[in-house]
Amino acid sequence: MFESLTQRLSGTVERLRGRGRLTESNISEAVREVRIALLEADVALPVVQALIQRIKVRALGQEVMRSLSPGQVLVKIVRDELALVMGSQAAELNLNVPAPAVILMAGLQGAGKTTTVAKLAKHLKDKRKKKVMVVSADVYRPAAIEQLQTLAGQVGAVFFPSQASQKPEAIVRAAIDEARKTFADVLIVDTAGRTSIDDAMMAEIKALHAAVNPVETLFVVDSMTGQDAAVTAKHFGEALPLTGVVLTKTDGDARGGAALSVRYITGKPIKFVGVGEKPDGLDVFHPDRAAGRILDMGDVLSLVEQVEAQVDQDKAKKLAEKVAKGKKFDLNDMRDQLEQMQNMGGLSGLMDKLPGVGQLPEHVKQQVTGKEVPRMIAVINSMTKKERRNPDLLNGSRRARVARGSGQTPADVNKVLKQYQQMEKMMGKLGRGGMKGMMRGLSGMMGGRGGLPFR
DSSP states (O other): OOHHHHHHHHHHHHHHHTOSOOOHHHHHHHHHHHHHHHHHTTOOHHHHHHHHHHHHHHHTSHHHHTOSSHHHHHHHHHHHHHHHHHTSSOOOOOOOSSSSEEEEEEOOTTSOHHHHHHHHHHHHHHHSOOOEEEEEOOOSSTTHHHHHHHHHHHHTOEEEOOOTTSOHHHHHHHHHHHHHHTTOSEEEEEOOOOSSOOHHHHHHHHHHHHHHOOSEEEEEEEGGGTHHHHHHHHHHHHHSOOOEEEEEOGGGOSSOHHHHHHHHHHOOOEEEEEOSSSTTOEEEOOHHHHHHHHTTOOOHHHHHHHHHHHSOHHHHHHHHHHHHTTOOOOHHHHHHHHHHHHHTTHHHHHHTTSTTGGGSOHHHHHHOOSOHHHHHHHHHHTSOHHHHHOGGGOOHHHHHHHHHHHTOOHHHHHHHHHHHHHHHHHHHHHHTTOHHHHHHHHHHHHSTTTOOSOO
């Protein structure tokens, strides 16, 4: 999300950041560029107008003109205003009610409601340690109930069965009774969608809402519909007391117009963003971090949280102990590190959280396709156990065999081994306590000398 907006804004921001002196003329020019970038990102026009007006008023104020580094202050203003229009801070789910806390999911057909129910169940189970029950009140879409049952099994949520012949209100009332009996903390209700907003749909979901009185009513919307997502959310918000929005399919949305429009138009916070189809592909939405990513400042906090959540702590501890004892870092260790990187989304999944990526040349960014890490793992897997423990054994004929076994070229095998040598040197310096040397080694490995392993 936000890739196209970041590309347009990062150059403008970089020019501003270095300015020792700003004038009304070049501030107006920069604000005009920001306005064009927002419109191209499919941000709703009222949002663009309000945002630009606020930026212009603050930019021409005393805090910029009297600052020792006015360019940096102006960048901060743009970042603050982007965050403000998206809601400033992350909005938590309110589960501080007698159990079960009922969460009602609403939205159009095809927005990803059922998948989001399962993702939210996993999030609440893993992050907030809740016992979660899910139920489908979608009695129209064929196989909707069976789909939720399958997904519930995958994420470890309790599934409450329902039938297409039942009334939605009766289904949910029965589910609430069962949730109370089985001491479930949260009940998530999947509802029926339509291809467009109609009176029958609104009447049904209003009646369902009145019958179950949920503590949270979340509107699930496809972010790829751009500013239309905000308009649809507004229509639902007029019919239902929404407490928040979930944006889905954000990995396919390069513009980010929905994220920048929804809060302003609906007055409701974006609580989560969905990425991909995997059960763990649901993230809490942090407007301040998203604003940093838009301006190519990266999102190091989210990266740290991702590492803490997804890195195998036992493996990391064992590697640290091995390095500290001065033992050799081998290709088995490298494969473990690569597999953990792949679990976090590979190089492409990590890149958008790093500062300055928007300034990289386009041909460099295009090299990161998401296939690099799996190919490197395939190369290492094609080696024998003995070769992985002793990479010096890999002579020309062995490298040719590994290349054939992994479906790569001998040159690709050589690149993996070169990457390994750089990592091994870095680990050696870390083991000897040379933190400065390790940082130099890391810089060299990621820079021009090492380069990307597969192009």
